[in-house]
Amino acid sequence: MSYDRPELLPAVRSFLSSPKQLLIDGEWVDAKDGRTFDTINPATEEVLVQVAQASAVDVDRAVVAARNAYEAPSPWSRMTPRERSHLLWRIGDLIHENAEEFAQLESLDNGKRLEAAHGDVGVAAELFRYFAGWATKMEGTSIPMSVPGRDFHAYTRRESIGVVAGIVPWNFPLTMACFKIVPAITAGNTVVLKPAEQTPLTALRLGQLLLEAGVPAGVVNVLPGYGDAGAALVDHAGVDKVAFTGSTEVGKKIAAGASKNLKKVSLELGGKAPNIIFADADLDAAVAGAALAGYFNEGQCCVNGSRLYVQRAVFDQVVDGVAAAAREITVGDAFDPASKMGPLVSQEQHEKVMGYVRGAIADGVTINAGSGDPARDRGYFFSPTLITGVTEQMAVQTDEIFGPVVTAIPFDTEDEVVAAANNTVYGLAAGVWSKDLGTAHRVGSRLRAGTVWLNTWHADDVTLPRGGFKQSGWGRELGSFGLDDYTELKTVIAELR
Numbered sequence: 001m002s003y004d005r006p007e008l009l010p011a012v013r014s015f016l017s018s019p020k021q022l023l024i025d026g027e028w029v030d031a032k033d034g035r036t037f038d039t040i041n042p043a044t045e046e047v048l049v050q051v052a053q054a055s056a057v058d059v060d061r062a063v064v065a066a067r068n069a070y071e072a073p074s075p076w077s078r079m080t081p082r083e084r085s086h087l088l089w090r091i092g093d094l095i096h097e098n099a100e101e102f103a104q105l106e107s108l109d110n111g112k113r114l115e116a117a118h119g120d121v122g123v124a125a126e127l128f129r130y131f132a133g134w135a136t137k138m139e140g141t142s143i144p145m146s147v148p149g150r151d152f153h154a155y156t157r158r159e160s161i162g163v164v165a166g167i168v169p170w171n172f173p174l175t176m177a178c179f180k181i182v183p184a185i186t187a188g189n190t191v192v193l194k195p196a197e198q199t200p201l202t203a204l205r206l207g208q209l210l211l212e213a214g215v216p217a218g219v220v221n222v223l224p225g226y227g228d229a230g231a232a233l234v235d236h237a238g239v240d241k242v243a244f245t246g247s248t249e250v251g252k253k254i255a256a257g258a259s260k261n262l263k264k265v266s267l268e269l270g271g272k273a274p275n276i277i278f279a280d281a282d283l284d285a286a287v288a289g290a291a292l293a294g295y296f297n298e299g300q301c302c303v304n305g306s307r308l309y310v311q312r313a314v315f316d317q318v319v320d321g322v323a324a325a326a327r328e329i330t331v332g333d334a335f336d337p338a339s340k341m342g343p344l345v346s347q348e349q350h351e352k353v354m355g356y357v358r359g360a361i362a363d364g365v366t367i368n369a370g371s372g373d374p375a376r377d378r379g380y381f382f383s384p385t386l387i388t389g390v391t392e393q394m395a396v397q398t399d400e401i402f403g404p405v406v407t408a409i410p411f412d413t414e415d416e417v418v419a420a421a422n423n424t425v426y427g428l429a430a431g432v433w434s435k436d437l438g439t440a441h442r443v444g445s446r447l448r449a450g451t452v453w454l455n456t457w458h459a460d461d462v463t464l465p466r467g468g469f470k471q472s473g474w475g476r477e478l479g480s481f482g483l484d485d486y487t488e489l490k491t492v493i494a495e496l497r
Contacts, residue, residue, distance in 0.1 A: 007335050012104045015205060020051040022058055022224065023207040025065035026217025032057045037226070039200060042111035042343040043333045043379045051200050054225035056232035059192070062221040063238040066163045066190040069218030076190065076216045085135035088186060091213045092128030095121060098209065102202055106174055107334035109201040111343040111380070112297060114334050123462065124178045124206075127478075130462045131186040134483060138187065140490075151496040158487040160188035161264060162240030165233040167254070168203075169246045170196035170345050171300040171402075177203045179477050180243045181220055187486040189241075192221045194233060198345050200224035234258055241265070241486070247400070248425070248471050255474075266475035266485040268302070268467055270400040271428030274421035275305030275457070276411075276443065279313040281433035285455065287321035290406070293431060293457040294322070295329060295384045298341055299404030300349070302472075303429035305457055307397065308408040309417050315410040319368055319388060322406065326369035326384035331376070343380040344403060350380040353403030357385055360396040365389040370404070392423060400426070414439070418446045427469030431457050450476075 020036075021028040035053040040046070054062075069076050079087075095102065102124070103117035110117075140156035166180025177193055184191045195203035207222040223229055227250075234242055234257040241264040244254050248270040258265045275293050277286045293305030310318045332339035344350045357372035370385025384404040390397050397407050411417040421430060430449040434440045437454075444452040450468040453459060460466070465476035475485045 005335070008104055009101055011098075011101045012108075015101070015105065015201075016049055020049050020200070020204055020224070022052050022054055022062070023204070023211075023220070023222040024058065024062045025069075025221070026211060031055060032061070037197060037224075039109060039198070040346065041108055042345050043381075045347070045379060048108055048201070051204075051224045054194070054223035054229040056228065058223055058225075059229055059232040059236060062192045062223055063163060063233070063236050065218035066192050066221055067238050069216060070160075070162055070190040074216070074218075076188075076219050079188075079216075081136045081138070084186065084188070085132045087214060088128045088132035088135060088182070091210060091215075092125045092132065094209050094213055095125040095128065095206075099125070102174060102205065105201045105205055106199075107342070109199045110170065110173055111334055111345055113339055113342050116297065116342075117334070120172055120175045123175045126462050127175070127178045127182045131182045131482075134480065135186050138483060138487065145493070152493055153496055154491065154493045156489055156491050158187070158483075159490055161486060161488055162189060163238055164189045164191050164486065165236070165239045165242045166191055166193045167230045167233065167242065167244045167246070168193070168195055170198040171297060171302075173199035174202040174206065176245050177206060179245065181206075183477070183482045183486045184243070185215070185219060187483055189486055190219045192223060192233060192239070194223050194225060194230050197224065197226050230254075231257065235260065237261060239263060243485070244268070251473065264485065266477070267473040268475075268477060269428075269471060269473040270426055271302040271304070271468065271472055272307060272398070272400050272424050272426045273303055273305045273429040273431070273449065274307045274309055274424075274447070275431045276417055276421060276433065277308070277310045277314070277318055278432070278434040278436075278439060279311040280435045280439075281314075282435060282455070283314060283317060283321070286433040287318055287325060289431070289433065289455075289457045290318070290322050291325035291329075291384075294386075294406035295326065295341065295404045296458055298344055298382075299353075299384075300345060300402050302400070302402075303451060303458070305429070305431055306401065306406055307421070307424075308406050309411050309420060310408060311417075312410040312412055315408070319386065319408050322408070323369040323386045326386050326404075329384050331381050331383055333379075341384065341404065344382055345380070347380060349402065350374070350382060353382055353401055353405060356396050356399065356401045356403075357387070357405060360387055360390065360394060363394055365394075365396070368408075392420065398424070414443060418443060422446075422448050425471040428467075428472035429453070
């Protein structure tokens with residue numbers, strides 16, 4: 001097994017050597033049909049562990065458990081907002097106390113650098129602590145009403161929806177799981193979580209921790225599995241809401257499936273973010289920011305700035321700078337302190353990224369950094385790549401590649417670059433670099449994206465909402481807005497007699 005390495009904590013070794021089952025109704029159980037699947041270390045291509053594979057039968061078991069946990073008079077339904085707040089804070093503390101274990105598991109399963117995994121774990125802990133404050137503050141409004149001869153008292157209240165299906169991707173396994181679980185249970189819902197089949201381990205460890213913290217049985221259920229399990233969740237009549245993060249293609253299928261009984265849906269989907277550098281920008285900062293925007297998290301991030309637009313007067317200077325920065329990124333194992341970029345998550349993703357770059361090379365582009373070949377003989381490593389000479393019609397420019405690949409195109413005028421930046425089906429993120437704050441804010445206001453960074457990239461906080469325009473999704477996550485999609489608004493009107 002590829003987890004036999006001296007850096008690993010005893011707790012990580014113990015977790016990996018124990019059975020990886022489904023969490024249903026507070027119990028760890030095998031899949032009903034006994035099926036399992038392998039989870040692979042993308043740095044070594046070796047099997048880490050075998051994990052129970054949920055089927056539609058297991059989905060039904062978990063949804064029934066979640067429904068029973070939700071309905072009164074269950075312990076969960078009787079829990080007060082203040083008690084939920086304390087519980088959420090306790091979970092955040094437990095994640096913090098076990099941060100090194102979570103980070104090592106994430107690095108093994110996903111391939112990301114240990115330092116980056118630590119950052120993700122910190123976000124997960126902070127999510128529970130932040131939403132702990134909101135558990136006691138979901139208030140409605142009270143409005144006196146009257147008509148001649150009759151008086152009324154009207155008020156609104158926010159109520160939980162019911163059973164939430166959370167379906168999450170492999171690029172930020174722990175934090176994405178928390179993105180779904182935390183607001184759902186803050187509002188009093190129950191959850192059935194399906195982690196990505198590529199990266200189930202931290203979700204399973206989180207399930208253990210939730211039980212340890214005192215989350216009642218059935219409130220959070222964890223079902224590792226493939227797309228058939230996700231489809232069964234979407235189709236299940238007992239699910240009241242689906243929260244999904246992933247590709248736009250799958251998001252459309254989820255929206256169509258949920259329409260059968262009009263269950264609520266929130267979607268954070270794909271992106272192809274434009275990153276605009278004007279000639280008057282602080283070029284040192286802009287070059288460093290462009291490298292961060294394009295190559296963060298091995299390029300496997302939906303808000304990465306993969307389309308770089310540079311004003312013509314400084315185009316060559318910026319391209320040379322970003323190419324140099326890309327070549328300085330050491331690609332290697334997540335546990336190697338010298339590594340600045342880990343592997344891509346899977347063989348399938350590795351082949352997909354290589355295919356896009358090789359296709360662009362066949363179209364006659366210039367490779368300023370990187371190549372269309374693997375960075376190493378073993379493991380799914382791929383070098384940070386910068387491409388020029390592309391057109392707006394090429395697949396490498398239009399499609400979400402989800403790898404460390406950046407294209408760069410020169411522009412002359414503001415109107416020209418805004419039109420090019422918005423010429424995409426996506427609208428998740430965008431960025432502008434200019435010392436003229438009027439230019440930065442004006443151009444930023446014209447970009448059709450849910451998040452716009454000005455003279456920075458990847459600055460973020462759990463207090464801020466995130467989501468997309470156009471085909472980048474429905475709804476918002478995090479911040480106070482993040483509770484809107486996990487609650488129903490009820491209006492009560494009473495006549496006073």
